Amino acid sequence: MVSSLRIALLSYRGNPRSGGQGVYVRHLSRELAGLGHRVEVLAGPPYPEVDDGVRLTELPGLDLFAEPNPFRTPRPSELRDLPAWVEFLGMRRGGFPEPLAFSLRAARHLGKRRREFDIVHDNQGLGYGMLHCGLPTITTVHHPIAVDRDLKLATVTGPEADRVKRWYGFVHMQHRVARRLPTLTVSQASREAIIREMRVPADRIHVVPLAADNRIFKHRPGIVRVPGRVVTTASADEPLKGLDVLLKAWAKVDGELVVVGKPKPGGPAARAMANLGPDANVRFVSDLTDEELARLLSSAEVVCVPSLFEGFSLPAAEAMACGTPVVATTAGALPEVVGDAGILVPPGDPGALADAINALLGNGGRRSELSARSLAAAAKLSWRRTAQKTADRYREILGRTPEQERAEC
Structure with missing residues (x-):
């Protein structure tokens, strides 16, 4: 013993x-x-x-x-x-x-x-x-x-x-x-x-x-995915998280963006939101419980991780454990975490980010394929x-x- x-x-x-x-x-x-x-x-x-x-x-x-x-x-x-x-x-x-x-x-x-x-x-x-x-x-x-x-x-x-x-x-x-x-x-x-x-x-x-907490972040077939919904997590409104890059990309995406986090007054996200204008379909939510976050991730068609560097990326792991396809960058550990279970684009490139999101939103078969890969990858951690x-x-x-x-x- x-x-x-x-x-x-x-x-x-x-x-x-x-x-x-x-x-x-x-x-x-x-x-x-x-x-x-x-x-x-x-x-x-x-x-x-x-x-x-x-x-x-x-x-x-x-x-x-x-x-x-x-x-x-x-x-x-x-x-x-x-x-x-x-x-x-x-x-x-x-x-x-x-x-x-x-x-x-x-x-x-x-x-x-x-x-x-x-x-x-x-x-x-x-x-x-x-x-x-x-x-x-x-x-x-x-x-x-x-x-x-x-x-x-x-x-x-x-x-x-x-x-x-x-x-x-x-x-x-x-x-x-x-x-x-x-x-x-x-x-x-x-x-x-x-x-x-x-x-x-x-x-x-x-x-x-x-790893994701697989007691909470898990496949929930009873939750209907909202057409066009993209979720991203920004625990800090800092350049590292790339939220401003995603908001610049959002001008080219027809969908609903839900940001888990709070924009800093006068910060990168606030400036990018000002450029998007009042008609942008973007909303911020915060202070979610783990259960609420898991249900939100499960309701999305895509989760986006636009970071300029990640040591691991719990948001990516949590999305994958929910079976939600991920669009992420090639920065830091994201290729290790996401692998072939998502789409990876260069960091800091709004155009590439928009193209990848649009490609997934418009292809249900591809989303189903990546969802299966995500669940398999998450199960190993x-x-x-x-x-x-x-x-x-x-x-x-x-x-x-x-x-x-x-x-x-």
């Missing part, structure tokens, strides 16, 4: 409705617990959702970027320790200090509870505190944030470029920390980007793919398999491989 591990899974923020980090923490922790491990999630605000069998320990920060009062000045009583000052001064200087501040809080917390855990698993925080936990530590890098920074810098100049550089000042820290920790990542494309951007040695990076491979890597780091433990038994 293989023994259980005591795992501290860290996430400096874990919003379950925005971005993939909260999704990763929830599903990985649940499946690790299902394998018999004791898992405790340590997180900063906004806090992730966790399932039965997983303990959540909240490590409150100042949360200076939260609505309804972002960039607030904290009360003097809140500035009671080093992490709070790091968070406050970093914000005032135009940076994003949460990864560093959270790592200092987590290291302090873990230092008091060192005997309660076997291993610490950092979820792309990569703050300096992760080097001082006093416990074996591994990190997951979904993709290098330098990719986001460079794509953003390509769209701005002058003072705005200086602001972007200040905001992404934490990237240098993340690179330094990653080079000192064993690393998990979610695709070969991310692995190559980590080697290139972060200079992490190749033999220190292990790929463990993600599961969060349980992700957790098993992650736990195997924990044991390698601890020198406790399943084979050794079975031999001891």
